[in-house]
Amino acid sequence: MVELVLEIREMCKSFGALKATDGVSLDLRPSEIHALIGPNGAGKSTLMHQISGSIRQDSGTIRFLGEDITALGMPERVRLGLGRSFQISSLVPEFSVLRNVMLAIQARQGSSFRFFRPVLNDKSLTEPAMSALERVGLAKRANFLAAELSHGERRQLEIAIVLALGSKAFLFDEPMAGMGPEGSKALTAFLDGLRNEAPILLVEHDMDAVFALADRISVLVYGRIIASGKVADIRNDAEVRRAYLGEPV
Amino acid sequence: MMPRETLVNTVLALLLLAIPLVAVAIDEPFYVTLSTRIAILALAAVGLNIALGLGGLVSFGHAAFFGIGGYTAAILATHAFNAEPLFFGLEGTTSMPWIWLVAMVICGLMALFIGLISLRTSGVYFIMITLAFAQMIYYFAISWPAYGGEDGLSLSVRNTFPLLSTAKPLPFFVVCYTMLLAAMVLFSLIRGSRFGAALQTARQNETRLAAVGIVPLNIKLAAFVISAIVTGLAGALFADLNRFASPSMLSWHMSGELIVLVILGGKGRLFGPLAGAMLYVMFEYTLGGITERWQFFLGLILLGVVLFIRGGLLGLLAGKARYG
Ligand SMILES: Nc1ncnc2c1ncn2[C@@H]1O[C@H](COP(=O)(O)OP(=O)(O)OP(=O)(O)O)[C@@H](O)[C@H]1O
Ligand SMILES: [Mg+2]
Numbered sequence: 001m002v003e004l005v006l007e008i009r010e011m012c013k014s015f016g017a018l019k020a021t022d023g024v025s026l027d028l029r030p031s032e033i034h035a036l037i038g039p040n041g042a043g044k045s046t047l048m049h050q051i052s053g054s055i056r057q058d059s060g061t062i063r064f065l066g067e068d069i070t071a072l073g074m075p076e077r078v079r080l081g082l083g084r085s086f087q088i089s090s091l092v093p094e095f096s097v098l099r100n101v102m103l104a105i106q107a108r109q110g111s112s113f114r115f116f117r118p119v120l121n122d123k124s125l126t127e128p129a130m131s132a133l134e135r136v137g138l139a140k141r142a143n144f145l146a147a148e149l150s151h152g153e154r155r156q157l158e159i160a161i162v163l164a165l166g167s168k169a170f171l172f173d174e175p176m177a178g179m180g181p182e183g184s185k186a187l188t189a190f191l192d193g194l195r196n197e198a199p200i201l202l203v204e205h206d207m208d209a210v211f212a213l214a215d216r217i218s219v220l221v222y223g224r225i226i227a228s229g230k231v232a233d234i235r236n237d238a239e240v241r242r243a244y245l246g247e248p249v
Numbered sequence: 250m251m252p253r254e255t256l257v258n259t260v261l262a263l264l265l266l267a268i269p270l271v272a273v274a275i276d277e278p279f280y281v282t283l284s285t286r287i288a289i290l291a292l293a294a295v296g297l298n299i300a301l302g303l304g305g306l307v308s309f310g311h312a313a314f315f316g317i318g319g320y321t322a323a324i325l326a327t328h329a330f331n332a333e334p335l336f337f338g339l340e341g342t343t344s345m346p347w348i349w350l351v352a353m354v355i356c357g358l359m360a361l362f363i364g365l366i367s368l369r370t371s372g373v374y375f376i377m378i379t380l381a382f383a384q385m386i387y388y389f390a391i392s393w394p395a396y397g398g399e400d401g402l403s404l405s406v407r408n409t410f411p412l413l414s415t416a417k418p419l420p421f422f423v424v425c426y427t428m429l430l431a432a433m434v435l436f437s438l439i440r441g442s443r444f445g446a447a448l449q450t451a452r453q454n455e456t457r458l459a460a461v462g463i464v465p466l467n468i469k470l471a472a473f474v475i476s477a478i479v480t481g482l483a484g485a486l487f488a489d490l491n492r493f494a495s496p497s498m499l500s501w502h503m504s505g506e507l508i509v510l511v512i513l514g515g516k517g518r519l520f521g522p523l524a525g526a527m528l529y530v531m532f533e534y535t536l537g538g539i540t541e542r543w544q545f546f547l548g549l550i551l552l553g554v555v556l557f558i559r560g561g562l563l564g565l566l567a568g569k570a571r572y573g
Contacts, residue, residue, distance in 0.1 A: 054456065078462035090457050092450050103450055106443045107461040112468065118441040125443075165461060 003066065005030055005169050005199050006082075011050055011060030013043075013223075020046040021057065022223035026201075028169060033191065033200045035210045038220035044203045045087050047220070048173050051201070052084040053077045065168060078107075083167025087174045087203070089154035093147035097138060097157055100146050101129035104164035132164040133157075137186065151178035156187075170200045176209055188212055211235070254567035258520045262430070265523065269422045281418035282490070283534060287526045288425040289486045294510040294522030295432045296479030301508065302517035303440060304472045305452030309504050310363065310379030313386045314356045314477040316499030318484025320390065321352040323402040323494035330405055345410045345424070345489070349482055356481030357474050364473040368466055380501060387499040401495040408489050415489070425486050429523070432479050437519050439475070448472050449517075480507070509547075513554055515561030518570060524562040 006028035013021040020043040028034050038044050049055040051062060053074035061070045069077055078084075092100050102125040106112055109124070119125055133139045136156045141149065149157060155175055162170055175191070176184045188209045191200060204210050210217065211231055218228040219240050227237045234240055251259075265284060272280035293315050300306040325348050328334065328341025335341060342348060367378040391399045406416065413420040439445045447468045450458045455465045488494040497503065506529070514525025532550070536543035558565045 052460075054459070073464075074459045075462045075464045078460060084460060086456075086460070090454060090460065092453050092457055094453055095446075095450070099446065103446055103457075103463075104461045106446065107463050112443050112447040112463050113471065114443040115445075116438045116442055118438075119443055119446055120441065161461065 003030065004028065004063070005065060006051070006201065007061075007063040008047075008051060009061045009063075011047065011062075012058045013046060013050060013055070014058060019223045021050065021060075024060070024220070024223070024225055026218060026225070026228075028199050028201050029215075031195050031199055032215040033195050033202055033213045035202045035204060035214035035217045036220055037204065037207075037210060037217060042220045043223040044220055045173055046223075048084065048087075048171050048201070048203060052082060052171055078165065078167075079110075081166070081168030081198075082171065083162035083165045083169070084171040085155070085158040085162055085173060085175055087177070089151075089158055091146040091154060091157060093145065095146055096143050097133065097146055097149065098126065098129055098142040100157060101132050101160050101164045102126060104132075104161045105129050108165055129164060132160045135163055136160045136190070152180055152183045155179060156183075159187075159190075168198050170194070170198055172200060173203045174205060175202070176204055176206045184209060254518075254520075254563070257563065257567040261520050261523050261527070265527070266426060269419060273419050278418045281422050283530060285418070285422045285425050285490055287523075287530045288422065288429045289483050289490060290506075290510060290530065291523040291526035292425070292429045292432050292486070293480045293483035294507050294514070294526060295429070295436055296476045296481075296483060297507045298476075298511050298516065298518075298522050299436060299439065299479065300473050300476035301511050302521065303445060303452065304448045304469055304476075306368070306469060306473060306476075307376050307508070308379045308473070308476070309376045309501065309508065310367075310381075310383035311477070311480050311507050312499050312501060312503035313363070313379075313383035314360065314480040315484035315487065315503055315507070316386065316390065316494075316496070317356050317359060318352040318481035318486075319488035319494040319498045320396065320402065320484075321355055321481075322348045322408060322485040322488040323404055324396055325351060326404045326408055327396075327402060343406075343408045345408045345415070345485075348408055348485055352481045352485040353478045356477045356484075360474045360477030361470070364470045368469050368473060380504065383499065383504055384501060387496060387501075390499055391496045397494075399496060401493055401497075404488065404492040404494075407492055421489070425490070428482060428486065432482075433519055433523075435479070440517075440519070444468070444471070509551060513551060513561055515563030515570075518561065518563040518567075521561055521563045524566075528562060 004027050008024060008026040011021050011024045024047060036044050050057045053072060061068060064080060064082055102119060105125050105128050130139060133142055136159050138153060138156045138160055141153060159175060176187055179187060184206055191213055214231055217231055217234040218225050227234055227240050265287060269281040269284045297311050300308050325341045326343050329343045363382045367375055370378060396402050409415055410424055415421045447458060447463050451465050451468050458465045484498060510522055510525035510529055513528055514521030532543060532547050536546050554561055560569060
């Protein structure tokens with residue numbers, strides 16, 4: 001049996017009367033890309049928030065690398081190796097691109113209670129941060145402010161930050177959004193290689209990317225998983241076509 | 250070429266040093282006292298600037314630490330003067346370094362307690378909780394007759410510092426000025442450090458901080474404690490300046506005044522508090538001589554600063570801050 005990286009069991013979350021997550025169970029296996037698709041408002045981001053720990057589920061459990069992390073907050077989960085990117089980029093706007101990544105490096109080193117040594121010429125921070133930027137092709141923008149980046153570049157920076165954290169599983173919420181065809185293509189190729197580093201749970205609307213990358217696809221509609229399986233099966237599933245791909249049957 | 254901010258900072262630092270030296274030369278000791286007042290208020294505001302400027306923590310209760318610092322100085326000195334032990338046979342003291350140490354430890358512990366409760370909230374709730382704690386301490390002080398109650402507590406003589414005759418205005422100014430510079434060095438180191446990076450992230454985007462695995466509360470709590478310690482030190486010096494610990498040091502007006510100093514000067518800026526304190530004391534002195542309602546005009550100026558020059562005085566003189 002394969003050891004599961006992530007095991008999500010019977011997650012539920014309501015906002016008032018709205019069941020945003022309704023009994024979702026989901027796995028992430030080593031070196032796979034598991035795509036989570038579904039129409040707008042299906043509850044994909046809400047589920048990703050619960051997995052990363054930024055919102056608390058009403059019920060359900062999460063295991064990560066065999067450990068029950070249900071009770072942990074987001075910082076603890078990140079330190080265990082669960083890295084995430086945000087659907088709406090979440091960066092430090094007044095910091096340079098490089099400093100945004102350096103923050104991840106210092107967090108990974110567990111060294112935020114150092115009060116005196118300046119970070120700006122600290123090679124143990126700048127060098128690994130720079131190599132993370134190089135990997136996502138953002139090195140030439142290192143000294144710009146995060147606020148000055150284009151929408152697509154912000155997405156790249158988010159990925160660089162997660163790489164810098166050395167995560168053991170990646171949660172990406174619509175990383176292609178706002179990237180343009182060129183950028184999407186490049187990122188698709190990049191994620192394809194990244195799965196060997198750590199498995200990816202990918203929320204994405206770009207179907208070309210999803211079909212190119214995913215090992216498995218789960219379809220979320222109104223907070224429930226209506227289908228889950230191999231790419232070909234999902235493509236041909238009648239219910240999925242009706243509910244999501246918008247085709248008459 | 251020197252960056253413009255460095256130039257502005259150097260001018261401000263030298264100006265504050267020059268005024269008392271000239272004043273002594275032309276035998277106008279009043280201006281020495283005025284400069285000392287500026288240095289102490291600036292020191293208190295440097296403390297607040299760590300929480301407010303770097304961490305975005307709008308504490309409306311820093312008077313608590315300023316006042317506790319002041320009362321610590323006065324209480325220790327009174328006990329030493331009357332040769333009455335404090336408790337458990339502990340003696341009072343009139344030695345400034347000891348007084349500062351005690352004041353800073355008490356303020357740090359107090360801030361740890363207040364911070365643990367208040368930092369779980371944010372925005373207007375944080376403002377209100379810090380205010381509430383400071384007011385509680387204020388009412389406690391005015392209802393405690395042993396240490397002066399509403400009348401405050403005076404010091405018979407200024408406390409001492411090894412090798413200096415602090416009773417004279419100029420040596421005491423030098424002590425305060427040195428402490429101000431030391432606090433600004435600390436501020437600058439913190440701002441550039443790993444802790445500073447985390448703290449400034451907490452201000453700009455707390456979710457980002459949590460998403461790299463740093464617990465925002467821990468960072469903010471440490472900043473709040475350091476901030477309180479610096480402001481507490483200023484309070485101890487302020488009591489020595491006036492030879493009086495007044496309950497007004499603990500009142501919400503004082504908290505507001507410290508926020509005004511930081512914002513007037515430019516929040517998060519190294520020399521913002523000094524610029525703010527200089528302007529504030531200058532207004533207090535000049536406008537205060539003309540009209541009792543000088544604070545009305547100060548209010549207008551503050552409104553102008555907030556509306557038109559967002560970066561405060563330092564923003565006006567030295568341009569926008571860049572963080573690298
Ligand atoms: N904090 C909240 N309070 C109330 N309702 C919320 C909250 N967050 C999300 N919702 C609602 O929950 C539902 C699921 O939202 P969610 O953002 O998870 O959808 P999504 O699948 O990510 O959509 P998209 O594809 O547009 O990103 C939506 O109806 C949304 O309006
Ligand atoms: Mg979403």
